[in-house]
Amino acid sequence: MNGIALISFLAVIIAIIAVSLLTSKKSKIKNVAGLFFANRKLSFAAVGCALFFTNVNAAEFLGGSEAAYINNMTTMAWGVSSVFAMVIVSEFIMPVYLRGGINTTPDFLRTRFDNGTKMLVSAIFLIGYMVNLLPIILYTGAVALNGMFRISDVFHCTYFGGIVIMVLFMGIAGGTYSVLGGLKIIAVSDILLGVCLFAGGIFLTYFGLRYIGNGDWSSGWHQLLTTHKEHLNAIGSATDAVPFSGIFTGMLLVNLFYWGTEQVIVQQALSAKNLEMSQKGIALTCCGKLAGPFLFMLPGIIAVHAYEHMPQTIQVFPKLVRDLTPPAICGFIAAIVFGAAITSFSKALNSSGTLFILNIYKPYLIRHRKKFNDGTLLLASRKFETVAALIAILLAPMIIFASSNFYTYMQKANATFSIPIFTVMFVGFLTKKVPPIAAKCGIVFCATGYLLTQFVFQTGINFLHILALLFIATTALMLIIGQFAPMKPVKRPVKVINSYLTPWRRRHWVNALLVAVMVALFVLFSKAGLAG
Template structure:
């Protein structure tokens, strides 16, 4: 194991930790708003960096590059189309959340429908993080670090045992960040990590193409563009793993849900100091998504040429990092992957604690007539987070046995939890007299129908198209219930916050430029562009 790689990795990791400790050394974490929302003090740089880094976890590094290696660039559709979703969220959803002073996204459902609906959705969120998000982040980071450092070969352990050991290490370090520092420490770390990730994306592109071209950058570029051209295509056909048509059906729904309703993502914007800062931060995250293919997809293209026959395709990205980068930069890249995983892991843990204590534990204490204070609330959140860490450490290594690949595991499970919540949120936002019973019926119907179509009586239709069909059917059912049993009074959204709700004045010009760049990226990686 190269000592330079280790030193570089430790140096950057410790630098990020030192900055986070220094910047949060005087903060008080005795209240839930301070611990879970950083006292609502975030500017657009912190919001944009944190949104981008929270999304750019080791899951994406491993999963998307593996997808490009085995299929083509169509996996890029998830990231590029999310730009449209983010801009819709910034324009329409963010003002609603900040207006009502929401701490969790189910807070809106309580105001729009009732407390039971809020609790049902809170449980769905918790299950999603418990089963999917937290374990998969630990697993993805462990696979990446083992691929870069070759730990299994160095210590003589089996691959499963090595992944288990790394998962334990990552879980302990990530848990310390969250339990001791709260959301603000996580977000400040993300700003520093964002700078490192930008540098890393440029460096891996430079060195990767030089390696492919035997020391000549342009020779490497020509090799990628001239051979295996099918991998350059982001416009998937009807028979591909990810058809392009899904971008306009289930993928769009999931992306809007993810950026506008997923608690661990939205919590970053709920902590903004104003609507202006939140909308600018979302636009900044969109710029990051335009650059993301340099790390998430281009290394997979390079791996196609370097490693024609990988036994474990999930190792495409870490092996490339280990082989083509100088030791010092390989250590930096390992630290970036590690930091990206910690960012998502910590954001997920923070949101788990928020949802549990504010939406379930605190109401339970009130119902039982028991006294509580802010200190007890924060303590209960930390204990719950600790239990989740222990569970995730035990479960994560077994993800390697899931059939269909790591990225397929992520998307299949996330779809199960995301679109049902999106459906009732959308109806709640767009109608005024749909009753609470419609929301409950919609949730139950969607979940049961999706289970049947995917696991009991599988239908011969892409699961993203199935999601879109179920969305339409569920919305129609909810509207019918609303027509038959409307609420006596129409819903009125009340302002309950002291935040500045003045929107970003020039946002539409910037939003338009971002959408044009998104379209150009699709054209670049298509039969009209590089895949011609």
Template sequence: MNLTGFICFLLFLALVAVIAIYNTRKLRLNTTAAYFMGNRTLGFWMVGFSLFLTNMSCNVLIGENEFVFTNDMSVMAWGMSSILAMIIVAEFFLPVYLKMGAVTTPDFLGQRFGPRLKKFVSIFFLASYVVSLIPTVLYGSAVALNGIFHVDAALGISYFAAIWLLVILVGLIGCCYTVLGGFKAITISDLVQGAGLVVGGILLLAFGLRYLGQGSVVQGIQTMLDSKKEHLNAIGGPHDAIPFSTLFTGMFLINLYYWGMEQYIMQQALAARSLSQGQKGISLAALGKLLAPLFLNVPGLIAVHLYPHLTNTATVFPKLIGDVLPPVIAGFIAAVVFGAAISTFNAGLNSSGTLFIMNLYKQWRRQAGDRELVKAARIFQLSITAVAMCFSPFISRFNGGFYSYIQKVSSFFSVPVFTVMIVGFLTKKVSEVAATTGLVFFIITYTLSQVVFDLPLHYLHVVAILFVATVVLMLLVAKWKPMTTPYTLQNQAVVDLKPWPSRYWFFLILLMLMAGAFILFSKAGIAQ
């Protein structure tokens, strides 16, 4: 472990903590609105950077660079195609949530279908955070930090023990942010860390290319473009790990769910002080997705040429940081990576508390005041952190790779909820019985398709087929048992609902740049 790099790592973390504490010193966290939503006072900078950094978790940094190293740039499709999903969310989903005054995305299901489905989906969300989100964030951050600082070698312990130690460290620090600082402290730290991530990504790219080119960035670029060109292609074939056709089936559905219905993501936008600020914030995050390949994918491309015989491919990203960067910059980027992990962890933890308190505990303890609700939220958040700490180190035992684990497990939780919510958005007479039937049907059939039957289809195509089948089933059940009174959206807005006037021009530019990125990393571009 390099002492200089470690000191820089600690100093940057301390700076972020001081900024967050200073800007929230007068904020009282004795109400649920302050603790969970920052009193709905976020401007577009905070919304955008918070969305961006929450998405840029360690599991994505580790997983996507590992995928590029072992496969090709086709994994870039997840981030690039999400730009279209984010535009749809900003234009159609966010206005609905803000108009009804939603605190959680299942609030829509409660108003649209009834309280039972709202509770069921809230429990479903909580299960996904405990099984998928929080453990993978802890594991990914532990892998990254051990790869940068070589904790196992420095302390003379096994790799598995080092991962477990770092998981506990990240969990405890993240818990302190959430439990002591609340939502506003999280978003302020995200603003600083997000700017640091952009700067760190550019520095890593520059130093990585110079290292590859033996002192010349230009020669490094030339080396990356002239050999092993199969790794440069983002247009996956039918038999690749991520076929390009999945952009138009399951990947689109999952992206639309993630950016428009996933509680820990949407909570950042729901806390905006107006619809206009929320739409600008989502657009800013979409712009960040265009820059994301600088640190999500290109380091993996550089590593392909530097480490042809690497066995533990999950260490690609942290190994590159440790090898190509000066100690001071390595410490800075380690802090940024750590901050990305903390950001996603905090978002998941804060959203878990919001779902549990507002949608479950509050229904059970109807007379509970804000102080009791905030206290119960803190106890619950500490409890699920402890559970996730125990589980996350064992992700290393999953057969198929870290990124495969993330995507397959998240699909199990995401698309069933997406199906029910999208039908709720687009219809007015589909009943709670139809929605519950569809939800259960999707969960059972998707589980069978992945665990019992060996289907000759990519799992994202299976997701799309089941989506269509579930929608048809819900519509048929609704014909049999429709709602007696068609649903109408109630206006309970607590913020200004005037939309951002210039959004369409910005959306068009984003879509053009998205298409350009696919052309660049294809056989029509640099992968020819």
């Protein structure tokens, strides 16, 4: 472990923590609104950065670089095409949530269907977070930092042992940050990390181009654009990890679920001062996602020119940082990766606590007529988050035995939970006639069908297309049940005053510009552009 890199790493981390603490010290956590929603006072910059770094963790750095190195830039579609989904969420879904006074996305299902559907989806969310989302965040952060600092060499242990050490360290740090800091301090950290991320991306690209250009970055850039051009292609064929047609089928559904119904994401947008700030924040997040190919995939393209063969392709990003950048920059980038992982982990824990307290624990206390106050709920949330963190710490190292293509594995695992929930939410928005029993049947049918097609039967069909087929089949099933057993319409009171619901006046032309840039990126990274 290089001493200068370690000093740089610690200096950046300490500075971010110190500024975050000083900025948020006036916002003391006195109730669940303060812990879970930052008292609903976040600016658009805080919302935008919070949304971006909820999505960005070490998995983006590792997975994006690995995918570009072993194949091409087709996986950039996950981030770039999400802009279209975010535009839809900003325009149509967020006003519904704010108008209904929604705290968690399952709250909508209680309003639309019944409390049983809300409880079922809350349980699915919590299971998904503890066995999938939280462990993945810890694992990818551990892999990245172990690769940059050679933790396994420092402690004279195996590679797996180094991963375990880093998982434990990051789990404790992230859990403490969430339990003691709440959403406000995490949001401030995200703004600082956003500035550092773009600086780190510029540094890594510059030194990477210098390396492959033998000391001349312009020569390296020329080499990048003229050799191994097949890696610059983002228009995937049927054999690629992301076929281009998949963007319009399963990927669109996953992105709509993630940005429109995923509790960790929605909770950041609901913490805004009003609808206008929420929509501005989502637009800012879109800008970050459009920069994703240059931040997360360009290092993999540089690695194609720097390394002819790598036995562990998930090590592409940390090896590139360690080998090609000066120690101070290496420590700086490591701090960004660590910070992104910690804030993502903290927000996922915070959202887990939100779901547990507001959807399970508080209703249980009310149902059994037990006395409670905000202090009781805060204590219970912190205990639950501690347990969730411990479970994630235990499961995270086991991911090392999963798929060789980590990014694809991660997306497949996420789809197990996402599409069943999104389908039920979609039908709930679409019609008022489908009854609660249809929602429950839909969740079970969709989840079972996906697991069977991925782990039991070999269909030979890309999982994105399977997701689209299951979405259509589940929607049809729910609509058929609704025809035979329609639900009686129920009028619900509107809980939110109109001043919160004034939309952003310039959103239409900004959203049009964002979608245009999205299309331009696909043209740029295609055979009609740089890959031609």
